[in-house]
Amino acid sequence: xxxxxxxxxxxxxxxxxxxxxxxxxPYVTEVIVVDDKSQDKTVAIAHSNQAKVVxxxxxxxxxxxxxxxxxxxxxxxxxxxxxxxxxxxxxxxLLTDPILQDEVDFVKSSFxxxxxxxxxxxxxxxxxxxxxxxxxxxxxxxxxxxxxxxxFEKLDFRDDYGVDIGILIDMHLMNVKMKEVEIGYIxxxxxxxxxxxxxxxxxxxxxxxxxxxxxxxxxxxxxLGVLNEIRSQMELALNSQLESLDKLVVFDMDNxxxxxxxxxxxxxxxDFKSALMNIRSSESDVIILTKQIATLLKGxxxxxxxxxxxxxxxxxxxxxxxxxxxxxxxxxxxxxxSYDCITNHIKHKLGMDFSLANELxxxxxxxxxxxxxxxxxxxxxxxxxxxxxxxxxAVLSLLEKYNIQKENTIAIGDSMNDLCMIKEAGLxxxxxxxxxxxxxxxxxxxxxxxxNELLNLTK
Numbered sequence: 001x002x003x004x005x006x007x008x009x010x011x012x013x014x015x016x017x018x019x020x021x022x023x024x025x026p027y028v029t030e031v032i033v034v035d036d037k038s039q040d041k042t043v044a045i046a047h048s049n050q051a052k053v054v055x056x057x058x059x060x061x062x063x064x065x066x067x068x069x070x071x072x073x074x075x076x077x078x079x080x081x082x083x084x085x086x087x088x089x090x091x092x093x094l095l096t097d098p099i100l101q102d103e104v105d106f107v108k109s110s111f112x113x114x115x116x117x118x119x120x121x122x123x124x125x126x127x128x129x130x131x132x133x134x135x136x137x138x139x140x141x142x143x144x145x146x147x148x149x150x151x152f153e154k155l156d157f158r159d160d161y162g163v164d165i166g167i168l169i170d171m172h173l174m175n176v177k178m179k180e181v182e183i184g185y186i187x188x189x190x191x192x193x194x195x196x197x198x199x200x201x202x203x204x205x206x207x208x209x210x211x212x213x214x215x216x217x218x219x220x221x222x223x224l225g226v227l228n229e230i231r232s233q234m235e236l237a238l239n240s241q242l243e244s245l246d247k248l249v250v251f252d253m254d255n256x257x258x259x260x261x262x263x264x265x266x267x268x269x270x271d272f273k274s275a276l277m278n279i280r281s282s283e284s285d286v287i288i289l290t291k292q293i294a295t296l297l298k299g300x301x302x303x304x305x306x307x308x309x310x311x312x313x314x315x316x317x318x319x320x321x322x323x324x325x326x327x328x329x330x331x332x333x334x335x336x337x338s339y340d341c342i343t344n345h346i347k348h349k350l351g352m353d354f355s356l357a358n359e360l361x362x363x364x365x366x367x368x369x370x371x372x373x374x375x376x377x378x379x380x381x382x383x384x385x386x387x388x389x390x391x392x393x394a395v396l397s398l399l400e401k402y403n404i405q406k407e408n409t410i411a412i413g414d415s416m417n418d419l420c421m422i423k424e425a426g427l428x429x430x431x432x433x434x435x436x437x438x439x440x441x442x443x444x445x446x447x448x449x450x451x452n453e454l455l456n457l458t459k
Contacts, residue, residue, distance in 0.1 A: 001029045002096055003149075004078045005068035007061050009036040011082035012045055018082055019049040025092040027100070032071055033082075034064040037437065039416075040386075042082075059440045060159030061143075062166075069152040076100070078146040088184030095146035098179060105151060106171045106178035108137055109144040112185040122200040123165055123207065130211035131169060137180045140168055141203065144183065151176060161199040162206025169210045198443045246404045249325055249458075250395060250421065252413035253336040253343055253357075256431050257350070259313040259449070262338050263293060269308050272296045286389050290337070290358060290373060298369025302341065302362055309342050314349070321451040322350050328458060330410075331402055335394045337417055339371070356394045384424050391421040410458065412451075414438070427457065 004022040008015060015033065022031045033046040033053045046053045054071055056064040069077060076099055078092055091109070098104045119141050127134050134140060141164050151171065158166045171178055210216075254261040267273040275296055283289045297305070325332050333354035334343045341362075343355035358377075361370040376397040377389050384392050391413075399406055411418070411425035414433040422428030423441050430442035432449055439445050446453050 001074040002027045002076045002078055002092070003030040003032060003072035003074040004028055004080060004092065005032045005034060005065065005072060006051075006080050006082045007034050007036065007056075007064035007068065008038060008042050008046070008082040010038045010040045010042060012038075012040040012042045013083075014085040015042050015082050016045050016049050017085040018080060018087070019046060019051045021087050022078075022080060022092065023050075027076075027096070028078075028092065030073055032068050034068040034071075036060070036064055036440075039419075039437065058159065059436060060163075062157035062159040062163040065152075065163065066155075066157045069149060072149055075149050076146065077149050077152055079143060081143050084186055088186065091144065091183045092146075094181045094183050095144065098181070099146060099148065104177040104179050106147040106176050107145065108140070108168060108178065108180045109142045109183045110137070110139040110180050111142070111144075111183050118161075118200050118203055122204050126204055126207040130207060130216050131172060134168060134172055137168065139180075140165055147171070147176075147178075158202075158206060160206075161202040165203055166206045166210065169207065173210070173214055246402065247328075247330045247408045247410070247458075248395075248398060248402065248404050249330045249332045249410045249454075250335050250391075250398070250412065250425070251333070251352075252391075252415070252418050252431075253334050253338055253346060255414045256412060256418075257314060257318060257334065257346060258309070259315060262309050262312065262342050263296075265308050265312050266297065266300075266305070269304075269311075270296075270300065286387075287373065290389075291371060294339075294358075294360060294371035295369040297360065297367045300367045302365040302367070305339075305342065305367070306345055309345060314346070315449055315451060318451055319350050321454055322352055324455055325458060326351070326353070330458065331398075331404070333398075335391045335398075335421070337391070354398065356398070385420045387420065391418065392424050395421055395424070410454075412446075412454075429454075429457075 006018055019031055022028055031051045033051045034056050035043050035053060036056045036059055043053055054067060056067050065079060076096055078095055095107050095109060098107050119139060123140050124135065127140065143164050155167060155170050157163055251257050263276065267276045276293065279289065279292045283292060322332050331353050333352045334347055336343050336357040338357050339360040340355065340357040341360055343357040347355040356376065359372040359374060361368045361372065373389065376394045378393060379388050380393065382396055395409065406424065407426040409425045410427045410429065411421040412429040412431050413422055414431050416435055416438060419438055419441060422430065422438065427444065428442045429444045429446060430439045431446050433439055444457060
């Protein structure tokens with residue numbers, strides 16, 4: 001009998017189809033969804049489709065895979081990705097038949113799509129040096145695999161992008177009988193090229209670490225020196241091309257550019273902290289929340305609000321970083337769920353190109369307590385997520401205005417309000433964030449209160 005394990009993170013769109021596909025296959029008696037603390041309806045949908053649902057003990061695909069193996073009751077285990085729909089009809093049969101027939105003990109899938117960029121540029125060159133026997137696998141990073149539970153129980157699953165190549169190498173080092181099978185055509189989401197940097201690094205680290213730990217004879221200074229020289233020359237060539245691209249950098253304002261939140265500083269200054277907490281705790285609708293918070297500023301003068309934002313320190317060195325980014329051809333600005341009168345003030349102080357935020361209403365320089373949520377924040381036919389309001393919609397309006405590709409965008413933020421923007425940008429950066437999920441999705445995490453690292457990431 002077969003257990004199908006589906007690691008998930010915010011897969012509400014496809015998870016029902018994947019579960020039903022798995023349940024309809026011969027010999028499958030158990031479908032386990034291991035959820036990585038999804039923020040959408042993934043768990044509820046999985047329950048309603050009669051899957052066994054467990055919450056991963058730790059963020060990361062590797063931890064979810066390990067938890068799934070421990071929960072599985074059957075000897076043969078299949079891993080499917082939760083974001084693919086439809087799967088080729090015979091996927092599970094093709095993956096498991098060689099095991100059921102005692103031909104092999106581990107099967108990796110390949111499918112009708114060109115091998116990914118990380119496979120061709122990072123994985124295969126390193127495999128050719130350290131594990132040339134594995135070059136027979138055309139798609140070594142494929143996540144659709146099957147094997148005996150007893151073998152998976154012996155593995156130390158990595159929690160990063162190196163997990164899939166790590167499994168393949170470990171099976172090879174354990175002398176497991178294995179093969180690759182073609183499962184057909186799969187439509188899969190492709191990551192933009194800037195976001196592949198982290199993936200390439202983690203895949204490369206995994207291969208090199210496995211080579212070192214296994215006393216691989218090709219793990220030596222000469223080979224590593226050659227790799228380093230190739231990397232350096234490729235970087236020089238790529239950097240010269242990057243300079244000619246139109247590029248966009250989007251900053252969040254609160255707790256990102258500023259060392260604090262504007263509305264929280266106002267709450268202290270004008271003594272409405274208790275009222276602000278009551279609104280936040282009692283209202284979940286983001287539109288109503290925005291409207292109600294704005295009423296707390298009624299009667300405050302424009303100058304009073306500017307004095308408040310000027311009392312909040314800006315991250316040291318930001319103005320210089322912005323100037324350097326602009327000199328490198330980047331369009332730089334702010335997207336915030338604060339107010340445009342405040343973001344415009346910060347934009348001018350830092351020499352930025354744009355700021356997008358809610359429009360706080362004034363009459364004779366006195367706040368009326370009314371706020372207009374601009375249309376560019378609302379969901380539309382081109383939206384990339386299902387939220388009624390999202391910063392990502394504002395990003396799309398900028399891309400259209402400046403004729404820039406989404407893949408050439410850098411987004412920097414610190415909170416869940418920035419999650420979609422960071423996920424969809426070519427390069428998503430979590431800045432001094434305490435949010436575990438945001439850090440998990442970010443391509444880069446900056447932990448120090450400085451944007452100088454941006455200059456190392458941009459060319």
